[in-house]
Amino acid sequence: MKSVAKKFKGLSDKAIAWIFIAPTLILLLAINIYPLIYAIRMSFTNFYANKIGREVKFVGLKNYKKILGKEEIWEKMQITAHFVCWTLVIQALIGLGLALLLNKKFKGNELLTTLIVLPMMLSPAVVGVFWTYLYNPQVGLFNYVVNFFYDFGIFDMIGSSTLAPWSIVIVDTWMWTPFTMLICLAGLRSIPNYLYEAAEVDRASKWQQFIHITLPSVLPFLLLALLFRGIENFKMFDLVAELTSGGPGSATELASINLKREAFEKWKTGYSSAFAVILFVTIFGFGNVYVKVMNKIKDR
């Protein structure tokens, strides 16, 4: 009797599971996976999204060959690699350093953490805009402060092709160091106190404690933070689009900025789709290898 009543009263767990998951799944398939498949299909054609009547031809791997054989593309990849590598190295060092300092419990600790974290919550595009003001060679605060310490005269952080790649590294570091810091801090706080107490008993020096206890415990957290930042910075668009928009010339034209130019300014839809697929495969490939390495380090 009871089971019959239950049946009438509600759906089975299995049905509920699918009813609950289906909308999410359908939306992701429609707005994420379908466009991706569409992009992959277009990458084998000579389609131009702005020429609607034009006949679309299947061109096989021509777009891919063209991209991989193009020196310009490798330049963009180098610019992207420069940006990703330097931001990761600097943010890892400063972020870990700040986390170690914050882990010493002093008064106002939580308030300071919240204030330090502020930059990373802001809109990257808007951050890009106001940094162009700070970087302005004539009136910018950044230049004034730098010249205060050493007189370089007038210098143009975003107008000079040697300085511009560093200008985006500086802003990204300013914005995202708190991210690494926050995650490292969580790692530090997860280390049980008895490890240090045991080390004290064994008369390990502070330095030895740092090398053998602190560092190995934080490392998985640091690596996780770098994974997130690496992926984000590899696809970096908004901040740089507003800060330098890839210029001067193409000194800061990261892969995504170049992709936007090809896709939405030159309207080379087929070609740019192939480039998008290559970027996606690269991120996915790097990400997978990285996660494998990370898990190995964790297991050790």
Next chain:
Amino acid sequence: MMDTSRSPSEASGFSRKLAATIIIVYMVVTLIPISWMVATSFKSVDSAISYPPEVFFEPSLEGYVNLFTNRSRQPKDYLDSLPPPDTWYEELVRSREMVITGPSKFLPRYSNSLIIGFGATFFSVFLGSLAAYALSRFKVPLKDDLLFFILSTRMFPPIAVAVPIFIMYRKLGLGDTHVGMIILYTVVNLSLSVWLLKGFMDEIPREYEEAAMIDGYSRMQAFFKVVLPQATTGIAATAIFCMIFSWNEYAFAVLLTQFNAQTAPPFIPTIIGEGGLDWPAIGAGTTLFLIPVMIFTVVLRKHLLRGITFGAVRK
């Protein structure tokens, strides 16, 4: 050697003070750019482009007036022929030898940000909590793969899917519409909302619903009347994260919207005054745009870590 150990009992007073000092210096330096932008919003156009940069200045609301109005420069004799200005802002504009020609687009852009942000947040949290509950409580085939798939959608560079979405939206008539942008931001936020909410729901003991179901609740009732109220904090934190993301989003907004549904981030950089960018107005727009996010950050501080790592790190 710097004292790097953790045990607080051992950390000497000096090393703690040194750490606090360095952190405070970093905090001050890191907040300078933001404070500078807020300060600039209260400068006059002339003061904003003076060198050396003015730390002390006479405050002016010119930036805010310029942000909300369109103006045009007029010859002196025309200005003299006009009746005296009715309001303080008209007076301010007149003193720059200009007249107000109408409201600027800032307000509509700002309200677009609000509409699209709230819409997308509501749907992604609603759909996300359903999916999260199912993934947290039921046996779902290929659960781990499904969760990874949901997360992996976050790895696409937005520009990579922007072209197909652009074409798709053009065909469906969703291009440059609020509905189109709400759907898009909902989907982009879904991965975050499912992952975060699953974590929060995993923490609610199953015994609660089981007890409710023994008392005669159906599964659905148990979900809505027992689990959801228990997860309020998690849902609120997730909602704020989704809101911040939609609020800050730029790539899709700049590529897919133009006139009707454009949000504030692509608009703020286009605020142009005479002879270049109008820095006080940009400062004003930036300040008004950033204030909500700063408040949210303070509200969220306990869940920040969880949100930024998709629930991978919990405190």
